[in-house]
Amino acid sequence: MRLLFLDINLQYVNPTRGLVPAMLRECADAVLYGPGYQPLEILEKGLESFIGTNGPFDFVVASEFAIPLHRTAFNGSRFKHHHLTFGPRSLTAMDDVVEWFSKYKGRKIGLLLESDVFNLREAQIAVLHDAADWYCVVWDRRMMESVNDSTDLVHEPYAGSANDNFFEFITANERRIIAFPHFVSDSEFAWSSLSDRDAQWNVPGASYYYRRLAREIVGRRGLLRKQFAWMHLYGLLSRVGLRPYSSRLLLSLYGAQFHEAIERSRYCYTCGSAQRMHIRKHFEIPARGSVLVTSPINGFVSMGFRDGVNCFVRMPNELVDLHDDLERNPELAQSVASAGRDLIWSTHRVSNRAQQLRASLDAIRNGAFAGCVWESGTWHVRKD
Numbered sequence: 001m002r003l004l005f006l007d008i009n010l011q012y013v014n015p016t017r018g019l020v021p022a023m024l025r026e027c028a029d030a031v032l033y034g035p036g037y038q039p040l041e042i043l044e045k046g047l048e049s050f051i052g053t054n055g056p057f058d059f060v061v062a063s064e065f066a067i068p069l070h071r072t073a074f075n076g077s078r079f080k081h082h083h084l085t086f087g088p089r090s091l092t093a094m095d096d097v098v099e100w101f102s103k104y105k106g107r108k109i110g111l112l113l114e115s116d117v118f119n120l121r122e123a124q125i126a127v128l129h130d131a132a133d134w135y136c137v138v139w140d141r142r143m144m145e146s147v148n149d150s151t152d153l154v155h156e157p158y159a160g161s162a163n164d165n166f167f168e169f170i171t172a173n174e175r176r177i178i179a180f181p182h183f184v185s186d187s188e189f190a191w192s193s194l195s196d197r198d199a200q201w202n203v204p205g206a207s208y209y210y211r212r213l214a215r216e217i218v219g220r221r222g223l224l225r226k227q228f229a230w231m232h233l234y235g236l237l238s239r240v241g242l243r244p245y246s247s248r249l250l251l252s253l254y255g256a257q258f259h260e261a262i263e264r265s266r267y268c269y270t271c272g273s274a275q276r277m278h279i280r281k282h283f284e285i286p287a288r289g290s291v292l293v294t295s296p297i298n299g300f301v302s303m304g305f306r307d308g309v310n311c312f313v314r315m316p317n318e319l320v321d322l323h324d325d326l327e328r329n330p331e332l333a334q335s336v337a338s339a340g341r342d343l344i345w346s347t348h349r350v351s352n353r354a355q356q357l358r359a360s361l362d363a364i365r366n367g368a369f370a371g372c373v374w375e376s377g378t379w380h381v382r383k384d
Contacts, residue, residue, distance in 0.1 A: 001028040004057040006066035009036025011083040026354035035090035043093035061109040067131045081245040108132040117166035140179040141171045143299035152274035155209035182280040190263045190288040199225035202265035210271040210295045213316035262288040271295040286340030304377020310339035
């Protein structure tokens with residue numbers, strides 16, 4: 001099977017997009033096209049010429065840049081929070097890519113692994129309806145929560161723009177959806193025991209409502225790992241226009257400190273906002289060998305997570321009691337941390353997603369694909 005992947009090769013603070021080419025290459029004979037993937041002289045000849053030389057392809061897979069989900073100009077200012085390895089002339093090739101993909105009549109897959117889907121406008125949903133035949137998404141309808149059902153959403157900074165447009169889209173198009181929860185690479189695992197970690201609690205990431213509460217509660221007990229002061233400088237540098245996330249060095253330093261903070265902590269709390277969606281931290285934390293503690297998450301059991309077995313599901317006001325229990329029973333804490341890491345290793349790595357994508361594409365090619373299902377950590381294609 002041969003795939004053509006249309007995208008822009010850029011680096012961002014979230015490492016998922018950097019894993020996509022490896023996942024596609026493990027899935028099939030994947031050819032990558034776009035700025036940063038091909039030299040300028042190839043891009044200037046156009047996508048049609050490239051396909052004529054390198055095709056044919058069984059499927060064309062497009063990132064949100066090629067769909068395009070966000071209709072803004074392809075120029076340097078749009079990517080001020082990304083590290084680019086190519087010049088601005090290469091970006092102009094994306095206009096040709098977008099036009100070609102919109103007219104292509106073959107099998108098309110839309111890859112939506114990076115979008116903030118909670119606030120997509122109706123016009124953007126209309127683009128999705130017309131863009132492709134099937135979609136790889138992080139959340140299907142079982143892994144999301146309707147705005148109307150999110151009782152604590154009012155406390156989130158994005159509450160005013162949140163809507164159910166994407167939720168309604170995936171619900172209506174369930175037979176076209178390939179559910180791809182977040183995944184990690186083999187290099188993102190750490191193997192040290194909890195007893196060798198010098199920090200107790202860590203609450204990494206942005207200040208979602210439940211995380212703010214968790215930091216306050218465990219902080220009052222003196223249990224919270226202090227964040228590296230210089231990491232706050234990233235926000236300050238961004239506000240004054242210095243673009244720290246466009247620097248490969250600063251991105252690498254940010255990632256290294258983020259991972260070290262998890263690896264040095266026995267317990268890590270996270271959430272997927274008040275809408276109860278899983279995020280990448282739900283996979284990074286157990287992969288790094290820390291005990292994953294999280295607010296309730298939709299679809300968590302279906303992805304293989306089990307409260308008290310490989311994670312703990314707790315609200316912020318329950319963390320102090322949980323801390324005391326685990327400190328009295330370090331064997332239980334280590335058992336849960338190890339089981340969490342085992343789950344991620346067996347179920348949520350790049351190789352797992354490659355196998356799942358291949359199975360989906362085979363079913364599509366055979367006319368048998370009717371969506372997919374996660375049940376207790378097991379994934380399978382739903383067939384007609």
